[in-house]
Amino acid sequence: MxxxxxxxxxxxxxxxxxxxxxxxxxxxxxxxxxxxxxxxxxxxxxxxxxxxxxxxxxxxxxxxxxxxxxxxxxxxxxxxxxxxxxxxxxxxxxxxxxxxxxxxxxxxxxxxxxxxxxxxxxxxxxxxxxxxxxxxxxxxxxxxxxxxxxxxxxxxxxVIYDGNKISSTYIRQLLNEGAVDQLPAYLGRHYVTKGNWHKAKVIISHHYTYPKQGYYYVELSSQRRTIETVVSVIDSNNVAVIDERLHHFNEGEQISIHWKEQVSSNERKLSNF
Missing domain, CATH: 3.40.50.620 (HUPs)
Structure with missing residues (x-):
């Protein structure tokens, strides 16, 4: 292209x-x-x-x-x-x-x-x-x-899905509600944001809309590897905080976050490690 x-x-x-x-x-x-x-x-x-x-x-x-x-x-x-x-x-x-x-x-x-x-x-x-x-x-x-x-x-x-017009506005509404698990039906794929690894955090680009504060089950990927974990969106500075025990990426490395579903604070166990 x-x-x-x-x-x-x-x-x-x-x-x-x-x-x-x-x-x-x-x-x-x-x-x-x-x-x-x-x-x-x-x-x-x-x-x-x-x-x-x-x-x-x-x-x-x-x-x-x-x-x-x-x-x-x-x-x-x-x-x-x-x-x-x-x-x-x-x-x-x-x-x-x-x-x-x-x-x-x-x-x-x-x-x-x-x-x-x-x-x-x-x-x-x-x-x-x-x-x-x-x-x-x-x-x-x-x-x-x-x-x-x-x-x-x-x-x-x-184009309608489940009674809702598929639109960028409605997708932002779902993000504001934390309903990332519903997004594949509207996007045709999981919602993905990109950022850089910094001291067990992913600093998300200001270009993106990010889900509301809370815990999310996600897939993190770089050019070198892919892992599944739980992240916490904690504030309005576009920061997704990762469990500090994880040291799988290099400082400054670009990371893609594939948002899978919101989880409760009781479910935020890193069971895949």
Whole structure:
């Protein structure tokens, strides 16, 4: 997969070398089952039309820009993780658009012209709630007309599991409740955060949303080994504290935490050691 970073200074230059694509578009935080449905739908259409499969996402999160930094966003998946998942889904080209105040002020037709038509996008696939242009005035119902009828459009309806709409917002709610065991049904995988080993703790990157305070059964993995244990999330500084008897990782080593389930304080025994 080729990743291309787009901003207002280079979009015209990039457009000169762009190839026809079917484009899945959205922020895709979490790349959850609903997002995957959007991308898989775009992949089927791209295969039928015999063109490349593209994905367009944005960085940073629009909320951070539109609130002028007053609202911090904790991500489910930082960009590097999204790239890995997109690659596994067969995406050929990833466009990462810089979301800033100038970009947010683009009229819907300007966005469509500069970031879709000029990039040789021939078909757009997005979720039913995707919006674009200043104040989100553009939506999936207006995209065809904003392209002067040059783009074909497929809208993916909401994906439901157990009566709940699969969304990044709902996944954050489950994390806030500590219900990490429910996340695979919505993400298609266990929730994973990354950090660095420091004195029997994993210091989690600020990019991630982490579960509420409490004890969790997890899998810890590095490039060298994988272990299963219980960790304690103790405060709002994105720190997962590991039992101090464990010395299986090197200082500063990058660790992935695969969150399996919340456990009570009575169940926090390290029975696997």
């Amino acid at each position: 080729k990743t291309i970073f787009l901003h207002r200074e280079n979009v015209q230059m990039i457009a000169k070398e762009a190839v026809p694509t079917v484009l899945a578009i959205g922020f895709f935080d979490g790349v959850h089952v609903g997002h995957q449905q959007v991308i898989k739908t775009a992949k089927q259409i791209a295969k039928k039309k015999k063109v490349k499969l593209g994905v367009m996402t944005f960085s940073p999160h629009p909320t951070e820009v539109l609130s002028r930094g007053k609202k911090a966003v904790q991500y489910l998946t930082p960009l590097s993780v999204k790239e890995t998942i997109f690659t596994s889904l067969g995406v050929d080209i990833l466009y990462v658009v810089t979301f800033d105040e100038v970009f947010s002020a683009l009229a819907p037709k300007q966005f469509v012209a500069q970031y879709l038509i000029d990039l040789h996008v021939i078909h757009v696939v997005a979720g039913f709630d995707f919006t674009y242009g200043t104040k989100g005035k553009g939506n999936m119902g207006t995209l065809f007309y904003d392209s002067d009828e040059k783009l074909s459009v497929t809208t993916v309806t909401k």
